[in-house]
Amino acid sequence: MTTTTLDHHVRLTDGHLLVDGRPRVLLCASLFYFRLPRSQWRARLEQVRASGYTSVDVYLPWNFHETEPGTWDFTGERDVAAFLDLAAEVGLLVVARPGPYICSEWDGGALPAWLTLTDGLRVRQHEPRFLEQVRRWFDQVGPLLAARQLGDPLGTGAGGTVALVQVENELDFFDCEDRTAYVGALRDMLVAHGISVPVVACSGQGDLQGATGDVDGVVPACNFYPDDSSPAVESEVLRYTRELASRGLPLLVTETNRRHVTLRRLLVSGARLLAPYLQASGYNFGATPSVGNWGDPGSLMAHDYDFAGYVSPEGTERPEFLEAQLLARVVETLGPRLAAATPADGPATEVEHTGFTTADHLAALDLDGGGRLLGLPNLSGAAGTAVLRAPDGPVDVEVGADRCALVLVDLPLAAWGRRATLALATADLVDVRETVGGLLLELVSDTPTTVVLTGCGEGAAVDGRPTGDLVRLHLGPDAPSAVVTTADGRVVVSVVPVSEATRHSAAVDTRAQATETGTGDGADASTLDVRTVRSTTAHLWAGAPVTTHDDGAPPLEALGVYRGRGRFRTTVDAETAQALLLVGASDIVDLRLDGTPLPTVARFGAAHLVDLAHLSGTVDLTADVEIWGHSNFDDSRLPALRLGSLRGVGEVFAVTAADDVTAGWVVTDGDRARATGEGAGEISAPHGPTWPGHGPGPLRTLGGWSSTRLGAPVTYTRSVVQAAGARTALRLDGMVRPVEVSVDGHPHTLVHPADPWLVLPTATDAGDAPAPRTLSLTWPHDPDAGGLRAQVLTLSPLTCWDARPLPERQLDAQSVQHRDGDTVDLPVDLTAGEDLWLDVDVPASPTGRRIRLSGRQVRATAWLDGRSLGRVWLGDDARPVVTGGDPEALWTPETATDGVLTLLVHGTAGGPPPRLDGVALSAP
Structure with a gap:
């Protein structure tokens, strides 16, 4: 592959990222206009530029702009065109990410909440109803982005700095049935609107085909979120660098961790785009946070959206801001030499020994034109020393705790007019320029620095003292600089401390540093x-209109509530009902029984039992439901964590009977049961050894079978009776792992410990008579897991509801x-x-x-x-x-x-x- 686009201003070719024909390494910070007041857009963009970063990545949330079906808003704080124009004015390139799905811990991952009200619509699939909705969104945002591409390829006379456009987001996490057709359809929509810069699609867990469908014209990118202290970072990243290089493509890291110790490791592993996610933080105003699976397993996302990036949500700066400036200066100084570098083959032979925990593979880049940049990470909690080889003998290199030194080896200075070679520099090289006093090599370090120059000429001298062709310098606070006189001119080598080489551009965050999980001590000054x-x-509900529904409580979205609240009311006969069962209620549900408030239910749609034993007669049931947010990720463990799931009180049943069915289960071989559909009754002997034996199946309690075959699937089967005209639920207590539940031989449903309930499907042929149902439960045998306790509950659905949106x-x-x-x-x-x-x-x-x-x-x-x-x-x-x-x-x-x-x-x-x-x- 030689190029990925018809646009000549941005090309991905021969493993390089070319901008206006020049190889580039782009440092890119997330900056989300929809999480900031418009009055602060310019200041935040200028702040990113002051950090040394040269680009921003920008999600465009569909549901931020389509506030109701067919109602579009691109004004005020939704004026993304103005934001992109400001980015161009400030001098930042843009990676635009219009989705349609963005994740970003944003309400629904930016998919409008009403989409799944349409029968048959399946989000993130090559499905005509969904694609038609996406087309409406791309019709709005596609022309806006196309007009702001770098170099004005449309010839509008305006142009902008949009350099890459990302479709979708981490599709490899999602069960998309036809990735090629789906991603191809998105690409075609963008191209039809004039997008000619490269179109990329990012993988979330390294499945490049899963993210892109291998669609021609869609470049795979990678999101890496390693443990910052993992020794395997370089090995993993290099695998993708080499795979993409074999396709003629550069490694574009569209998301990663924010700490520059890790970003340095990615750089020397070959990344050309380094885009730490949420390096500049923000706020989720209004009801825009999502619910997600960062809890147990569900979680609510905070309004304070902060993953410890270098700029806080309020715009104050953190120590990583200075680390950004250092890395940016290294990238700028090495320029095309670095941007056109290739990963070195084999181990780093320059390293003799490391006295600290380091990477399992020390990555290095062979710079274009000669020389090498070596990453030397110290993954321990204490400073340590590594020993490197130099032409005149070993060199000790001190590397601070949790730091990554970027060591230059054998860099020719010919491009700067000197025949000498920078054989070794153990500090960050942040500037090379000709000055009145000679060629300045400026390095930055807070630790002792060694610099070795070769090819200086036999008459070379340091500060007037003859040295010969090879010069070794030891620099630090007591001797911060030296002048080397070479055969073709002077070279001034200077080391400055970090405090002199960097500066904050705004107020400094004085609060406790936020953590990756978003906790802090809240200790604010003043x-x-x-x-x-x-x-x-x-009196919130006084003016809310009332609608009556006879077929169950509708979801809030069906009432026109995409963010907000709803009140649902019905009655239940406590003489016949011993409890209520809520199935699918979410997000935040406040129940009242005859006006008495109950503890809040916030279980992400997991079934919830409400005791009625203390009540009698007809009881008024009120449910006030608030949407915290729609899931930004698809997780099958809880109903409300499914992408596209709706909100409301869910299905509510009166529980009229509960029977213990822990005993009386027939045990069969789980693999055999899956293959043959065998359950209760006589079991014929299959070919080969059997487990349990053939003949009448043994009866055990649920989970009570004993065997040495750890991990082998075991199936427990028994019959239950479903009352005429009723529904039935199975409740499983003591679950520690998912269980496959098959009803009447149909394909199984997986029941998870987070929601150990299953409402059985309605019997299709029972008529007015009680219906026998056959239940088969299968899970891997593990005697340490213990047994399960099972109940069958008889249910009567509550169908008549009043609703107030x-x-x-x-x-x-x-x-x-x-x-x-x-x-x-x-x-x-x-x-x-x-x-x-x-x-x-x-x-x-x-x-x-x-x-x-x-x-x-x-x-x-x-x-x-x-x-x-x-x-x-x-x-x-x-x-x-x-x-x-x-x-x-x-x-x-x-x-x-x-x-x-x-x-x-x-x-x-x-x-x-x-x-x-x-x-x-x-x-x-």
């Missing part, structure tokens, strides 16, 4: 504690309504189930403010002058894991005038009395 608030009882836009409108609240002191006590509006006057702030609430058994949504900031959930055992950033922090953008911070606070049941203890505002 905190303003709010003392009083204006309190008003909230409350979309996010209506909540936003309520937040700015005039309220004559009572002024009260904090803390504020609530009763379980109570909703209060709390208003706080806040002064103008040029930098915005970080908001931190404290309390127990409360959920709160915040607005600033009607702009939804996000939600926090405090001190409640029912709250799932919240990840992706600080779970209890929100942020107000800068305001030129005084404003009103509005909190909608809800008291939750199930713990101590709800209370909001405090509201703290602090500068970033």
Whole structure:
């Protein structure tokens, strides 16, 4: 493959990334306009440029721009064209990522929530209904991107800096049935709109074909998220560098970790695009975070979207910002020599010994024109010394803990007008230029540095002292520079400390460094504690329209609620029902029985049992459901983690009977049962040895079979009776691994320990008589796992519901309504189930403010002058894991005038009395 595009401004050819004909290594930071106030776009872009990075990657979320079916918005903070134009003004190239699916811990992965209301529509498939919806999106965004491609290939007279366009996102994680047709259709849509820069598709777990379908004209890229301390990073990355080089392509790393110790390792392993994900952080305003599988297994994504990148969500800078500048200067100094380099074959022979834990393969690049760049990572927690070979003997190289030295070997200086060779430099080479005093070689290091020059000429001298043809320099704080007089001119070698070679461009983050899991101590300086608030009882549902449904509670999306809330009401006869079973309820469900609040249900759609034994007569059931977000990833372990899953109260059943069916299961060989469909009854002897033996199958309790055949599949089968006109559910307690459940010989359903329930399909031929159902359960034999306890529950579906929708836009409108609240002191006590509006006057702030609430058994949504900031959930055992950033922090953008911070606070049941203890505002 010699080229991947008709566009001459960006070419991927012969293993190189060429921009305007010049080989480039691009350092690229994620910067997401939809997570930042528009007023800060330019400053954040300039900040990235000040870090030395030369490009940004930008997702374009479909559902951020199509807010309702057919309603498009590209204005204000949704004006992505303006953002791209600013990137061009600042001088940053752009990797544009329009999806249609983006992941990004964003609501639904950017797929609109209403898509799967269409019968037969299957997201991320080569399926006509889905592709037609995607076409509408690409019709909006395709021309916008095409007009802003680098070099103005459309001849519009405008152009921009879009250098690459990514379709889809980590498709190799997803069960796409026809990857080639699907990715090909996306490519064709983009090309039809004039996209001529390279189109790429990134793999999430290294399956290049799975990500691209091997579609011609779609370049495979790689997302790498290794453990930063793994010794295998170089070995893994080099495999992909060489595979792509065999296709004539460069390694484009479209996502990876943010720490520059790892980025250096990727660089010497051959990456031409280095794009650490979320290097510049942001906020998920409104109801835009997703739910995901970073918990147990489900999680709520935080509004504070922060993976410890070099810029915090508020725009303050962290130590990695300075590390970025160092790496960027190395990349710029070596320029095309580095960008056209090839991975060295074999082990790094320059290294004699390392006195610290390092990579299992020390990667090096053979630079174009001669020389080598060696990566020397110290993966231990303490500084250590490596011994390198030099022409005049061994050299000790000190490498700091958790650092990666970039060592230059045998770099000819001919390109800079000197016949000498930089035989060894143990510090970062950040500048080479001719000065009045000679050719300056500027290096950066906080540790002692050794530089060896050869070919200096027999009359060479250092600071006037003769040395001969080979010069060895030992530089450090006491001797930071030396002047080498060579046969063809002076060479000035200077080492400066990191503090002199780098500088911050904005305020420094003084809070505890965020972690990869998004936890922090929240200790902000200059905190303003709010003392009083204006309190008003909230009547959220007073104006919401009521619709009646006789075939079950509809999903919120069917009511036009794509972000927001809904209230569902019905009744249940507690004389005949001993419990309620909720199946598929999500995201946040607050139940009331006859007005009494119950603990919040937030189980990502897992079946949930509600006891009714203490009630009698007709009971009013109310379910208030809030959408936290739609899943950004497809995970089959829980219903609400499926991509495209809908939100609401789900299916609700009255449980009228529960029978223990732990005993009486017939045991058969699991492989045989799968192959033959055999279950209960007489079992004929198959060919060869049998397990268990042939004849009448042994009866055991569920999981009670004993054998030495560890890991062999065992099938347990028995019959149960389904009551006439009823539904049936199987409940399994004690699960530690997934179990295959087959009903009446049909293909199995996999039941996971996170949701150990299965509602059996309706019997098709039972009529008015009780229906026998045959259950077969199969899992690998493991005596340590213990047995299972099984129940069969008889169910009666609750079908008649009243529903009240409350979309996010209506909540936003309520937040700015005039309220004559009572002024009260904090803390504020609530009763379980109570909703209060709390208003706080806040002064103008040029930098915005970080908001931190404290309390127990409360959920709160915040607005600033009607702009939804996000939600926090405090001190409640029912709250799932919240990840992706600080779970209890929100942020107000800068305001030129005084404003009103509005909190909608809800008291939750199930713990101590709800209370909001405090509201703290602090500068970033």
